[in-house]
Amino acid sequence: MAERGGPETAPAAYVVRDRVPLAASRGGAALRTLRRRDGVRVLEETDGWSRVAWNEVEGWLPSDALSNVWIRISKTDRTAYVYQGGHLWRELPIDVSNTPDGDKTRRAGRLEKEEHRIPEGTFFVTRRNEDSNYYLAFVLSYPTPVHALRGLEDGLISQAQYESIVSAHREFREPPQNTRLGGLIEIHGSGSGRRRAWTRGCVALRNVHMDALWEIVEVGTPVVIEP
Template sequence: MLRICLLLFYSLYTGVAGADSDVWLLVDTTALKIEVKKGERTVDTISDIAIGRGGAGYKTHRGDDVTPFGDYRIGWVGERSNFRRFFGLTYPNAQDARTALIKGIINMQTYERIVEAIESNQIPPQNTPLGGQIGIHGLGAADETIHRSMNWTHGCIAMTNNQIDHLSRYVEPGMVVKIK
């Protein structure tokens, strides 16, 4: 028990290093928009995004179709994706892992793997009970009409191909992404 408490305490005070830029993304799941921020100033806004079919909140398991709230980083950039471009997020983060450990969703070994990856500036394991492969992506060959009419993803943040191309001007690995 002491080991769990120490790990939880330690993970509260460690950060993930990333991009040197002060440009970051704020994903507003209520307004369905992404703001490109430089410090606290909004420099660009992309509206009419789509999120998970299950809404936004705390993800409890793979396949819940929920877009996770939290602070993440761009872990990888997939330029050749079925969704045109895919900006993978460092989900699950240490807070997601901490909550899942406390709730008994993951075990200590899985918790430690996630936290170790985050602390080492690596992509956390994508195959845990919490799921993975959460990111920001375009439509690829999907129907833009459906995209504009409903939230349809399995937990990702989606936008049109033109929008993802536009956003790619700002995105770099390590960039902070806050989902609220």
């Protein structure tokens, strides 16, 4: 049994299922019902259960309902850094677009540079696609409210579209993919592993690396994309 840690040492995690009971004891009565992506602090782990703190309420959750995996992508390094809590688990080479510099702002024509930009910011995985044209894919939550606000101010989207995007993020749903801001930004397979530039705004990994990520990345996994 793990010893209870203080708030400065206990690892952060998040819920990866919908409507998970936070129980008073292992398998006991529910104190609260947690949603996918609700953040918790793990205090203790034993026999497939985790004692956690959520908004000052302590209780028990099944350990397999939690994850602490997150991904940091550096377009400059052309590397995906995969973390488990504060521990760096893997560094994976990525292929990027042929216009990797700058944040994505809008949908564009196939031959325009803007169409190939990789968005920057903090996202989460909205969908796992086993039928991708590029082996396997994780669809990301682009456009974010930050992109939506900029698009609204630039006249690219309507107030209703802006509110729809913000609402989707608040509820941890996939935002609209068919606005003038673009969409279907993915981390997908069939990458070269040689840090090449060829995608249309996505990040590509070798298929063997996608296999490894497929085992640990859930809907809701945070992804940070940096310049």
